[in-house]
Amino acid sequence: MTANAYTFDALCQLAQASFDAQGVRVTPEVLQATAKSLNRLALPVEEGAPQAANAQDFQAMLKRCAHV
Amino acid sequence: MYELPARMTQLQAHIRAGEVTAAQAAAAQCAKAQRLQTQFACVAEEVSVPALAEGPLQGIVLSHKDIFNLPGRMPGCGVGTGQAQSNTQAADVIDRMQHAGASQWASLVMAPYACGATSQNADFPRSANPLDERAVVGGSSSGSAVAVAAGMSYVALGTDTAGSVRIPAATCGLLGLKTTAGWVSSEGCFPLAPSLDTVGLLARYAQDAREVFQVIAPQLTHEGADQHTRSISDMRCQVWWPDNLHAELKEAIAQWLKQVEVIGHIDLTDDVEKLSRYAQCVLMFETAQTHRERLISGSAPSGVQALGMTGLGVPESWYQQAISMRPALLKKFVDRYFQASPFIVLPAFTQPVPDWCEVEPGNEQFDREQLFSLHRWMGFVNYLGLPAITLPVARDSKGRPVHVQVLARPFSEHHLLDFAQRAESIFWIH
Numbered sequence: 001m002t003a004n005a006y007t008f009d010a011l012c013q014l015a016q017a018s019f020d021a022q023g024v025r026v027t028p029e030v031l032q033a034t035a036k037s038l039n040r041l042a043l044p045v046e047e048g049a050p051q052a053a054n055a056q057d058f059q060a061m062l063k064r065c066a067h068v
Numbered sequence: 069m070y071e072l073p074a075r076m077t078q079l080q081a082h083i084r085a086g087e088v089t090a091a092q093a094a095a096a097q098c099a100k101a102q103r104l105q106t107q108f109a110c111v112a113e114e115v116s117v118p119a120l121a122e123g124p125l126q127g128i129v130l131s132h133k134d135i136f137n138l139p140g141r142m143p144g145c146g147v148g149t150g151q152a153q154s155n156t157q158a159a160d161v162i163d164r165m166q167h168a169g170a171s172q173w174a175s176l177v178m179a180p181y182a183c184g185a186t187s188q189n190a191d192f193p194r195s196a197n198p199l200d201e202r203a204v205v206g207g208s209s210s211g212s213a214v215a216v217a218a219g220m221s222y223v224a225l226g227t228d229t230a231g232s233v234r235i236p237a238a239t240c241g242l243l244g245l246k247t248t249a250g251w252v253s254s255e256g257c258f259p260l261a262p263s264l265d266t267v268g269l270l271a272r273y274a275q276d277a278r279e280v281f282q283v284i285a286p287q288l289t290h291e292g293a294d295q296h297t298r299s300i301s302d303m304r305c306q307v308w309w310p311d312n313l314h315a316e317l318k319e320a321i322a323q324w325l326k327q328v329e330v331i332g333h334i335d336l337t338d339d340v341e342k343l344s345r346y347a348q349c350v351l352m353f354e355t356a357q358t359h360r361e362r363l364i365s366g367s368a369p370s371g372v373q374a375l376g377m378t379g380l381g382v383p384e385s386w387y388q389q390a391i392s393m394r395p396a397l398l399k400k401f402v403d404r405y406f407q408a409s410p411f412i413v414l415p416a417f418t419q420p421v422p423d424w425c426e427v428e429p430g431n432e433q434f435d436r437e438q439l440f441s442l443h444r445w446m447g448f449v450n451y452l453g454l455p456a457i458t459l460p461v462a463r464d465s466k467g468r469p470v471h472v473q474v475l476a477r478p479f480s481e482h483h484l485l486d487f488a489q490r491a492e493s494i495f496w497i498h
Contacts, residue, residue: 016103021069022356022380034381041349043386053395055263059250061395062453062478065402 011035069098076222076276081126090127097129101220108194110214111147117172126169132225133209134175136162137256145258146178155402159256159285168283176211180369182260185443188428204424206235213240216270223271223280229260229445233268234458238416238471241460241497243268248478249453261354265452272498274489303328305411308336314419320462320470327494346390347451352379353387416471417441420464457484460497
């Protein structure tokens with residue numbers, strides 16, 4: 001699996017931007033702990049662009065996948 | 069007083085045959101549950117939810133996780149007792165149970181807001197594992213597992229967002245069924261992460277579980293299931309042996325597999341690793357949205373606070389990617405692993421069932437790896453939306469249950485119950 005390509009500083013910036021978007025102020029300790037969690041969570045780079053799928057698409061796929 | 073049989077289906081047969089009336093049966097179940105509740109501490113609150121019609125569950129009295137709206141009562145969700153509210157309607161699954169003839173005796177304790185892999189809950193006494201009082205009771209549907217294992221309820225409903233039905237079942241020697249995403253209505257059920265939340269059930273016997281499953285998912289009959297998936301009359305499965313599995317578990321499961329039709333081995337390591345990240349991303353982000361006000365005010369229980377605060381820091385673009393990739397990754401997984409056999413078998417945990425003190429943060433014996441062992445191979449199944457069942461296959465050297473997790477294609481719950489029913493003849497605990 002492809003490892004994530006984020007530096008710790010980049011993860012801190014991502015987390016800070018997310019907290020800001022939520023209107024949440026956090027301490028530097030919380031920010032760093034969140035960045036560490038994001039490092040474990042960082043999603044792999046998938047081949048090709050992600051499809052714009054939603055919950056309805058997922059339910060439809062569940063039904064398709066029921067069939068052998 | 070009428071002596072209750074071991075199986076719910078036997079009691080149903082006795083009622084149908086007129087050997088006992090529905091009222092006598094109900095009285096016997098309530099008396100038994102009442103007698104046992106102080107010993108096992110799994111009841112959040114006694115409730116009185118009556119049957120509303122005659123049906124297949126007539127005379128059956130069950131108890132369920134305290135996460136479902138009841139008529140006139142909002143659930144306590146593991147952070148207190150329920151609140152009377154006259155205009156509250158029963159959750160869809162509770163309503164279905166009532167119309168099938170079942171009544172409810174109690175709402176059962178759970179991890180706060182369904183966020184926790186153990187029964188740890190500062191607001192309630194610790195539930196005792198009926199198999200071994202030192203063993204952990206898994207969560208979050210902890211009271212459901214204890215009530216069923218103690219014989220206080222033949223079947224109990226729970227919810228499973230990242231293993232919350234399968235984990236407690238696997239610590240108490242029970243069958244734990246997680247249903248296909250979106251198939252059983254969660255209307256009237258307090259959410260954690262709605263994209264991953266599913267209603268499930270815990271039972272001692274597969275046929276008992278099937279009786280209740282047919283009530284909460286009537287659109288999927290046993291016969292109808294065969295139209296969606298191949299008719300299965302055996303236990304053909306592929307097995308995944310993770311590298312880091314405890315030797316005692318591997319030996320016990322390998323012995324059990326000798327009596328199951330294993331057609332091959334697969335390596336899920338990379339896929340599970342990747343899918344678990346997607347699952348965790350969705351879980352954290354949606355938990356943060358569900359509990360946003362509590363998180364900001366600092367009033368959320370510690371488990372919710374830990375998960376949710378990270379969720380507030382998860383970039384929305386990551387969450388959107390996880391949601392967008394879900395159908396494609398489901399198809400890829402099903403195409404890759406369910407072509408050769410209808411079932412995939414993997415261990416439920418990486419380690420034997422631990423002592424409760426080893427998996428409760430704050431305890432001096434706390435071991436993070438032991439806690440991780442309980443939920444490590446659960447969340448990816450919720451992300452994929454697949455049905456799954458945990459079932460006992462052996463006892464370990466301490467006499468605690470060893471469970472496997474069995475996965476199947478979407479809407480294959482009846483086939484999973486068939487599998488569990490056949491497994492009962494190989495090994496069963498209760």
